[in-house]
Amino acid sequence: MIDQGTMPVLEPAEGAKDQHMVINMGPQHPATHGVLRLVLEIDGEIIVRIYPEIGYLHTGIEKTCEAKFYQQVVPLTDRINYLDPLANNLCYALAVEKLLGLDIPPKAQWMRVLLAELSRLNSHLIWLGTHAMDIGALTVFLYTFREREDILRLFEAVAGQRMMTSYIRIGGLALEPPLDFLARVQDFVRVLPEKIDEYANLLTGNPIFRNRLKGVGFLSPEDAIALGVTGPPLRASGVDFDLRRDMPYSSYEKFQFNVPVSNDCDCWARYEVRLVEMRESVKIIQQALDGMPEGPVKANAPKIVLPDREKMKTQMEALIHHFKIVTEGFAVPAGEVYQGIECGHGQMGYYVVSDGTAKPYRVHMRYPSFATLQALETMCKGRMLADLVAVIGSIDIVLGEIDR
Amino acid sequence: MAETNNMPETNPLFGKAAVLEGLPDHPAVKAILVWNADALTDAKFDFNELTLTIAPEHIRAAAATVQAAGYNFFEDVTAVDWFPASPRFQLSYHILSFGMKQRIRLRVLLDEATPAIDSITPIWPGANYYEREIFDLFGIRFDEHPNLRRIMMPDEWKGHPLRKDYPVEGYR
Numbered sequence: 070m071i072d073q074g075t076m077p078v079l080e081p082a083e084g085a086k087d088q089h090m091v092i093n094m095g096p097q098h099p100a101t102h103g104v105l106r107l108v109l110e111i112d113g114e115i116i117v118r119i120y121p122e123i124g125y126l127h128t129g130i131e132k133t134c135e136a137k138f139y140q141q142v143v144p145l146t147d148r149i150n151y152l153d154p155l156a157n158n159l160c161y162a163l164a165v166e167k168l169l170g171l172d173i174p175p176k177a178q179w180m181r182v183l184l185a186e187l188s189r190l191n192s193h194l195i196w197l198g199t200h201a202m203d204i205g206a207l208t209v210f211l212y213t214f215r216e217r218e219d220i221l222r223l224f225e226a227v228a229g230q231r232m233m234t235s236y237i238r239i240g241g242l243a244l245e246p247p248l249d250f251l252a253r254v255q256d257f258v259r260v261l262p263e264k265i266d267e268y269a270n271l272l273t274g275n276p277i278f279r280n281r282l283k284g285v286g287f288l289s290p291e292d293a294i295a296l297g298v299t300g301p302p303l304r305a306s307g308v309d310f311d312l313r314r315d316m317p318y319s320s321y322e323k324f325q326f327n328v329p330v331s332n333d334c335d336c337w338a339r340y341e342v343r344l345v346e347m348r349e350s351v352k353i354i355q356q357a358l359d360g361m362p363e364g365p366v367k368a369n370a371p372k373i374v375l376p377d378r379e380k381m382k383t384q385m386e387a388l389i390h391h392f393k394i395v396t397e398g399f400a401v402p403a404g405e406v407y408q409g410i411e412c413g414h415g416q417m418g419y420y421v422v423s424d425g426t427a428k429p430y431r432v433h434m435r436y437p438s439f440a441t442l443q444a445l446e447t448m449c450k451g452r453m454l455a456d457l458v459a460v461i462g463s464i465d466i467v468l469g470e471i472d473r
Numbered sequence: 474m475a476e477t478n479n480m481p482e483t484n485p486l487f488g489k490a491a492v493l494e495g496l497p498d499h500p501a502v503k504a505i506l507v508w509n510a511d512a513l514t515d516a517k518f519d520f521n522e523l524t525l526t527i528a529p530e531h532i533r534a535a536a537a538t539v540q541a542a543g544y545n546f547f548e549d550v551t552a553v554d555w556f557p558a559s560p561r562f563q564l565s566y567h568i569l570s571f572g573m574k575q576r577i578r579l580r581v582l583l584d585e586a587t588p589a590i591d592s593i594t595p596i597w598p599g600a601n602y603y604e605r606e607i608f609d610l611f612g613i614r615f616d617e618h619p620n621l622r623r624i625m626m627p628d629e630w631k632g633h634p635l636r637k638d639y640p641v642e643g644y645r
Contacts, residue, residue, distance in 0.1 A: 297599030473639040
């Protein structure tokens with residue numbers, strides 16, 4: 070039998086018992102963006118040690134996946150990072166498609182890019198609103214949630230769900246998008262750059278916001294790489310790496326966009342990087358709208374992709390395929406694959422192991438917040454307690470994806 | 474298209490000899506061979522992904538070797554339970570190179586009797602939480618880990634939920 074672990078509950082360091090104090094922050098604390106509990110050792114107002122206690126939202130999704138058919142895992146993935154739902158669907162679908170060797174039609178790939186970028190905007194809008202609110206700029210939250218509502222309406226139009234979309238499926242998309250969908254996205258991206266200017270007007274010149282972020286939460290590029298930090302915090306530390314550009318998937322190589330990088334390594338740099346990223350996402354969406362190919366949105370694989378309702382009700386063969394997929398699933402060739410994508414928070418990865426049956430033998434998700442949280446202590450050590458709130462906001466963590 | 478991994482276009486290769494013959498110039502393969510050819514027990518190249526199987530006692534040195542060869546970013550480590558097969562546990566380390574824009578997988582097989590291995594936190598401190606997660610959910614020990622405690626489950630939890638002999642609905 071394996072023993073249960075080694076470290077006791079955190080106590081002040083030896084020799085500093087009279088001076089240091091251990092306090093608890095969370096799990097119910099509005100600035101932790103979920104149920105994050107931090108055990109802090111402080112010397113007056115200075116942070117000496119941070120010990121994150123996670124797992125409050127652990128629901129065993131990886132274990133549940135092993136008991137489901139491949140297609141039944143898609144709705145589980147939405148619930149992990151609920152702020153960036155389509156990125157979860159996309160990453161899982163790409164991993165299973167790699168195992169199956171499926172060719173995805175161009176329209177589905179471009180729609181996936183468009184939706185992944187809308188999803189990134191959704192994630193960044195929530196980050197901006199809540200981060201500014203943590204610092205005390207309450208107004209921005211109302212503005213960003215106004216635009217987020219527009220995005221959720223687009224998700225609802227296309228998937229029938231505002232948050233738990235499950236729209237990207239193995240082999241393509243769930244349905245053809247509605248006829249007016251692209252026009253609605255066009256209306257949205259036409260106005261969004263002005264709205265981003267509006268947020269920047271509210272925050273960039275604001276002396277309180279500036280002073281709370283500048284020089285706070287320093288993370289050197291070496292530390293960022295060593296601790297597994299990815300996404301905007303990594304690029305704000307001066308490391309120029311973005312999976313969308315450097316290891317493109319789902320036809321990202323056909324889109325032109327810049328990857329913002331800053332060498333300041335502080336919370337302010339993370340704010341600036343994400344703001345530019347939002348503008349770049351708008352560019353990508355515009356390119357996707359302009360060049361949207363014609364054709365089907367599902368791969369031609371009747372034994373894997375569910376048939377249209379119309380066909381199912383008129384053709385015997387389609388009905389049989391539908392029945393087989395729903396009741397028995399589809400077998401996936403044995404093997405192991407890892408698929409990484411760049412989501413709003415950083416690099417997401419799905420590791421799927423198949424033993425040749427209709428249920429995944431093992432699904433493991435690498436989520437960016439899990440690694441980014443490890444860097445919290447490095448960023449806050451020796452700094453004031455009040456800066457902690459700014460740093461938590463700037464690394465943009467989602468507890469759903471940390472705990473899974 | 475799933476993902477570009479900047480790997481040469483070859484057919485899938487299975488087995489150490491096939492990979493050594495098919496991908497002789499691959500930087501990770503080369504670095505491992507220069508360091509210790511015997512530590513590489515198996516290899517495969519399929520789905521455009523390179524998997525190198527390393528003998529368990531050499532994992533930390535192997536990680537340092539690929540790090541020196543340019544695979545600078547530790548991305549992920551997780552375990553697979555092949556119960557009731559033997560060796561029971563497989564660890565899969567995913568290592569990314571920012572410079573070469575390429576990902577490799579280091580694979581280690583562990584026996585059920587001694588599910589313990591050297592921690593790679595001295596090389597990549599970012600492996601800390603990942604190894605704790607494996608310890609928690611699979612019960613594999615990581616020697617010289619700075620803080621090997623349960624991370625997802627409560628400290629007093631009995632058993633390791635991601636093992637295949639642990640029921641999906643838990644013990645009631």
